[in-house]
Amino acid sequence: MVAPATLLWAGWPHVLRAQQFDPQSLDRVFQEARLAEEIINAGGSNLLKGKIVLTLFYEPSTRTRLSFEFATYHLGGRVLSSEAAREFSSAAKGESIEDTIRVVCRYRPAAIVIRHYQEGAAERAASVAADPRTRGPIPVFNAGDGPGQHPTQALLDAYTVWRHRGTLEGATVAVAGDLLYGRTARSLCYLLAKYPGVSVRMVAPHEVQMKEDLLAYLRRHRVPVTQTGDLAAAVRGADVLYVTRIQKERFGADQETYERVRDAFSVTPQILAGLPSHAIVMHPLPRVEGPRSELPTAVDADPRVVIFDQTEAGMYIRMALLRLTCATDRHRH
Amino acid sequence: MVAPATLLWAGWPHVLRAQQFDPQSLDRVFQEARLAEEIINAGGSNLLKGKIVLTLFYEPSTRTRLSFEFATYHLGGRVLSSEAAREFSSAAKGESIEDTIRVVCRYRPAAIVIRHYQEGAAERAASVAADPRTRGPIPVFNAGDGPGQHPTQALLDAYTVWRHRGTLEGATVAVAGDLLYGRTARSLCYLLAKYPGVSVRMVAPHEVQMKEDLLAYLRRHRVPVTQTGDLAAAVRGADVLYVTRIQKERFGADQETYERVRDAFSVTPQILAGLPSHAIVMHPLPRVEGPRSELPTAVDADPRVVIFDQTEAGMYIRMALLRLTCATDRHRH
Amino acid sequence: MVAPATLLWAGWPHVLRAQQFDPQSLDRVFQEARLAEEIINAGGSNLLKGKIVLTLFYEPSTRTRLSFEFATYHLGGRVLSSEAAREFSSAAKGESIEDTIRVVCRYRPAAIVIRHYQEGAAERAASVAADPRTRGPIPVFNAGDGPGQHPTQALLDAYTVWRHRGTLEGATVAVAGDLLYGRTARSLCYLLAKYPGVSVRMVAPHEVQMKEDLLAYLRRHRVPVTQTGDLAAAVRGADVLYVTRIQKERFGADQETYERVRDAFSVTPQILAGLPSHAIVMHPLPRVEGPRSELPTAVDADPRVVIFDQTEAGMYIRMALLRLTCATDRHRH
Numbered sequence: 001m002v003a004p005a006t007l008l009w010a011g012w013p014h015v016l017r018a019q020q021f022d023p024q025s026l027d028r029v030f031q032e033a034r035l036a037e038e039i040i041n042a043g044g045s046n047l048l049k050g051k052i053v054l055t056l057f058y059e060p061s062t063r064t065r066l067s068f069e070f071a072t073y074h075l076g077g078r079v080l081s082s083e084a085a086r087e088f089s090s091a092a093k094g095e096s097i098e099d100t101i102r103v104v105c106r107y108r109p110a111a112i113v114i115r116h117y118q119e120g121a122a123e124r125a126a127s128v129a130a131d132p133r134t135r136g137p138i139p140v141f142n143a144g145d146g147p148g149q150h151p152t153q154a155l156l157d158a159y160t161v162w163r164h165r166g167t168l169e170g171a172t173v174a175v176a177g178d179l180l181y182g183r184t185a186r187s188l189c190y191l192l193a194k195y196p197g198v199s200v201r202m203v204a205p206h207e208v209q210m211k212e213d214l215l216a217y218l219r220r221h222r223v224p225v226t227q228t229g230d231l232a233a234a235v236r237g238a239d240v241l242y243v244t245r246i247q248k249e250r251f252g253a254d255q256e257t258y259e260r261v262r263d264a265f266s267v268t269p270q271i272l273a274g275l276p277s278h279a280i281v282m283h284p285l286p287r288v289e290g291p292r293s294e295l296p297t298a299v300d301a302d303p304r305v306v307i308f309d310q311t312e313a314g315m316y317i318r319m320a321l322l323r324l325t326c327a328t329d330r331h332r333h
Numbered sequence: 334m335v336a337p338a339t340l341l342w343a344g345w346p347h348v349l350r351a352q353q354f355d356p357q358s359l360d361r362v363f364q365e366a367r368l369a370e371e372i373i374n375a376g377g378s379n380l381l382k383g384k385i386v387l388t389l390f391y392e393p394s395t396r397t398r399l400s401f402e403f404a405t406y407h408l409g410g411r412v413l414s415s416e417a418a419r420e421f422s423s424a425a426k427g428e429s430i431e432d433t434i435r436v437v438c439r440y441r442p443a444a445i446v447i448r449h450y451q452e453g454a455a456e457r458a459a460s461v462a463a464d465p466r467t468r469g470p471i472p473v474f475n476a477g478d479g480p481g482q483h484p485t486q487a488l489l490d491a492y493t494v495w496r497h498r499g500t501l502e503g504a505t506v507a508v509a510g511d512l513l514y515g516r517t518a519r520s521l522c523y524l525l526a527k528y529p530g531v532s533v534r535m536v537a538p539h540e541v542q543m544k545e546d547l548l549a550y551l552r553r554h555r556v557p558v559t560q561t562g563d564l565a566a567a568v569r570g571a572d573v574l575y576v577t578r579i580q581k582e583r584f585g586a587d588q589e590t591y592e593r594v595r596d597a598f599s600v601t602p603q604i605l606a607g608l609p610s611h612a613i614v615m616h617p618l619p620r621v622e623g624p625r626s627e628l629p630t631a632v633d634a635d636p637r638v639v640i641f642d643q644t645e646a647g648m649y650i651r652m653a654l655l656r657l658t659c660a661t662d663r664h665r666h
Numbered sequence: 667m668v669a670p671a672t673l674l675w676a677g678w679p680h681v682l683r684a685q686q687f688d689p690q691s692l693d694r695v696f697q698e699a700r701l702a703e704e705i706i707n708a709g710g711s712n713l714l715k716g717k718i719v720l721t722l723f724y725e726p727s728t729r730t731r732l733s734f735e736f737a738t739y740h741l742g743g744r745v746l747s748s749e750a751a752r753e754f755s756s757a758a759k760g761e762s763i764e765d766t767i768r769v770v771c772r773y774r775p776a777a778i779v780i781r782h783y784q785e786g787a788a789e790r791a792a793s794v795a796a797d798p799r800t801r802g803p804i805p806v807f808n809a810g811d812g813p814g815q816h817p818t819q820a821l822l823d824a825y826t827v828w829r830h831r832g833t834l835e836g837a838t839v840a841v842a843g844d845l846l847y848g849r850t851a852r853s854l855c856y857l858l859a860k861y862p863g864v865s866v867r868m869v870a871p872h873e874v875q876m877k878e879d880l881l882a883y884l885r886r887h888r889v890p891v892t893q894t895g896d897l898a899a900a901v902r903g904a905d906v907l908y909v910t911r912i913q914k915e916r917f918g919a920d921q922e923t924y925e926r927v928r929d930a931f932s933v934t935p936q937i938l939a940g941l942p943s944h945a946i947v948m949h950p951l952p953r954v955e956g957p958r959s960e961l962p963t964a965v966d967a968d969p970r971v972v973i974f975d976q977t978e979a980g981m982y983i984r985m986a987l988l989r990l991t992c993a994t995d996r997h998r999h
């Protein structure tokens with residue numbers, strides 16, 4: 001049978017939703033991610049030797065795909081991929097994702113990384129990846145399913161905080177920018193709510209404030225939440241400033257409002273002057289370009305700006321998850 | 334020189350048309366495919382170590398491409414690929430397939446897998462893959478050339494029958510669905526005709542019946558053929574039921590006829606009740622989705638439905654052919 | 667630190683422009699390319715074992731990409747690639763190439779090969795590939811940046827001459843075809859001007875003659891240059907005939923002129939009869955097809971026509987450059 005000696009997280013071995021993870025399993029993943037850093041610094045490993053990871057992308061997401069693929073290579077595995085997986089389900093072919101997964105499982109991949117434009121696609125894939133003819137369920141990684149989940153992004157964000165603070169407990173996190181449409185800010189809040197002592201500051205223009213469902217969720221978990229439009233005030237005393245892009249297209253014809261909002265939510269040196277020296281500035285990337293960017297390149301040299309460490313952390317998280325689910329030494333865990 | 338001690342099939346080492354193979358060479362390939370199953374179960378091999386297989390796809394066919402690529406990896410080889418090979422022959426560039434193959438042969442691939450939208454493209458590729466500067470002809474695999482051939486699909490279908498019956502001789506095969514446009518049913522019939530004792534039942538709505546040329550071919554090879562529109566009658570006593578998709582687009586505006594035909598050609602549990610217990614149900618995939626599918630998912634659990642074994646068999650056939658043509662140990666054969 | 671014991675070329679370790687190289691560094695690269703030929707003939711090597719080369723293509727160029735990827739594989743390295751890198755900088759995402767490179771450098775590639783539609787893109791990429799968190803600058807290879815440079819093409823052309831003559835010094839080179847728009851002819855001239863004794867014959871219809879800037883450059887470097895429209899006269903006594911495609915689209919509605927020009931610039935057997943027996947005929951490929959091609963397939967059998975050796979030389983040049991910049995044994999150099 002396929003269950004590990006100790007179940008690492010709900011829904012194991014699949015990685016479908018950030019909510020699968022509790023603080024204990026997150027801690028296990030984060031410890032493993034730190035080992036991944038050491039593996040990289042030692043020049044790679046052979047933990048996935050002979051294993052093939054299949055990346056099946058129904059829409060392009062080069063950054064995410066490459067991150068998974070480098071993670072696999074650094075662990076000594078191999079990669080096969082399709083950036084045109086949408087062809088499977090094209091009008092002419094009309095195959096369900098279930099049949100596609102039933103087919104590719106027969107090719108004996110060690111794991112399937114799936115990116116899809118429809119919410120729930122990864123869960124549907126996982127539901128059939130337990131083909132009895134394979135030696136166990138083939139782990140399915142959700143690499144983003146439309147407006148739904150992107151759990152490895154959520155984990156890398158949480159890991160970045162953990163890596164710099166040693167823990168997520170007690171963190172004061174200012175989440176700034178487009179909170180209405182930004183998926184990453186929401187996912188991070190879901191994870192933060194699992195830790196004691198966390199407080200969240202929602203910093204958004206009133207046009208794109210956080211939805212009530214997440215605010216209610218945080219209240220249920222007794223997370224103190226404040227809402228403000230004043231970025232300069234919000235960074236004072238914060239441990240983490242999580243910046244997201246204000247999406248121009250959300251303002252339609254009203255570009256005057258967009259311009260005003262963008263200027264009010266730019267993390268300038270003046271804003272950073274108010275942020276504690278121990279704090280970190282994060283951004284899921286990509287960012288808007290230019291001097292009035294929400295995070296201008298002019299502040300990149302500030303040691304608190306850890307946005308590229310953050311993207312690097314994504315590779316470590318994926319190495320950690322791949323190792324925990326696919327490596328032949330996984331039964332040690 | 335490059336000729337093997339024993340020529341395995343006509344046109345060796347290329348795999349261009351199903352008709353290249355006779356029962357003796359098919360048997361050799363099928364034995365090798367069974368070894369491939371064992372190689373997979375033993376965790377892979379290094380028979381293609383240091384070899385690079387180039388997959389050159391002028392149109393997408395993710396399933397076929399991945400099958401070849403997994404086959405290569407499981408044998409320890411490496412893969413380079415292009416899903417955008419059409420760019421070679423784009424209006425602006427205007428390169429002939431012959432020049433493209435002359436170029437890529439110089440990169441020293443161990444084999445070239447080609448998928449093209451034009452009939453005859455693979456044969457043209459093979460005609461120049463014997464560049465004198467290489468150490469021998471580079472095997473070219475036809476992975477489908479427009480309305481032409483797709484020989485590895487034909488071989489995997491024949492192998493699936495062989496694998497379950499031990500032989501193709503004496504098989505009673507009911508071929509159902511769209512026989513007018515379906516390429517796979519035609520190819521399977523061509524191979525079946527090479528074996529003694531085979532009989533074929535063509536089961537199709539009159540709108541999409543098998544063309545006269547194939548019927549004449551089967552008569553010439555003294556293969557008993559019946560034609561019917563009655564699926565329930567056709568499965569009685571059959572050893573193999575080979576189902577293909579009724580293509581909606583073939584019926585144009587007359588969707589009423591399409592609906593009627595589709596219902597008459599759905600392999601329901603009632604239909605399967607009439608099929609012998611030792612028989613198998615095959616389908617080249619993809620299948621139409623839904624309860625009125627030609628092969629509804631509701632019957633997948635029937636042990637006679639071997640459609641995913643069939644797709645898996647495709648990988649074994651490709652491993653067999655790659656090993657026979659590229660492996661450094663091939664001179665043993 | 668990352669600087670090699672001896673700096674091989676200006677701008678090392680990046681390969682951005684043909685002009686970076688002087689005769690001494692070219693000679694070093696060419697010697698290494700000859701070793702690469704031996705490596706291939708010996709069945710490959712492991713000089714890039716554990717290294718990952720990232721090919722990042724913002725526009726398709728399958729031939730160039732495959733050449734780099736085969737080069738990497740034959741040296742024992744691994745490849746990750748994107749043919750859809752344009753997605754990074756799509757309107758919706760809007761990421762600068764600098765940010766993209768900052769991100770992918772964190773995945774720890776051994777080198778980045780970049781193809782871009784904008785001139786200067788590779789230089790911008792190189793400017794940020796010296797991320798302090800990596801162990802040294804990550805070499806950036808320019809695989810063509812729009813109307814700008816394609817240095818490995820220039821090097822493979824020069825190497826082909828060197829390989830056949832032993833040196834570029836004293837070569838009489840006839841450059842024929844579309845000299846106005848053809849990038850490769852220009853690049854080759856830039857490199858030739860660095861060698862003593864070289865003379866150049868520009869052979870073009872007056873509609874597409876070489877631009878004045880390059881002629882002035884050659885004059886400054888005291889390279890004797892003649893200009894003619896008479897191909898038959900130009901090949902007499904030449905050591906190299908470098909043929910390029912006459913691009914139909916440059917003649918707009920005036921297809922009559924195009925037809926006339928094309929016929930006058932076709933390297934027929936009659937033209938070749940006037941070329942010395944020791945000379946070579948080169949072409950950057952792809953060529954126009956058909957009997958009135960600028961280089962008809964009918965002359966391919968002439969041993970002086972080395973166009974496929976030339977494309978093969980591209981792989982050796984890329985192996986040479988990859989080894990010099992990425993191999994762990996590079997400090998020997």
